[in-house]
Amino acid sequence: MSRARGNLLEGAATFVAGLALWQFAGDVEVPLVTLTKVGVVMMGVGAAQAVAGVWQGARRRA
Structure with a gap:
């Protein structure tokens, strides 16, 4: 998994966990x-x- 995809998935998971707490x-x-x-x-x-x-x-694609 690329670094960009890892950051995207980890950020989405963190956002969903925060939304659930909120x-x-x-x-x-x-x-x-x-x-x-x-x-x-x-x-x-x-x-x-x-x-x-x-x-x-x-940035990687460009």
């Missing part, structure tokens, strides 16, 4: 963190990583 972990109490906020951060990181994967794939 949607379904609102009632869970965890000390020190709020899981919904962690989900939002994970969605941001996952989206950035997926964009990086797309960028790497586009």
Whole structure:
């Protein structure tokens, strides 16, 4: 698997995990963190990583 495809898949998986936390972990109490906020951060990181994967794939082809 190429680096670009790996980044794209890992970013998409991170985004989906963050989306699940944001949607379904609102009632869970965890000390020190709020899981919904962690989900939002994970969605941001996952989206950035997926964009990086797309960028790497586009640069390789050009």
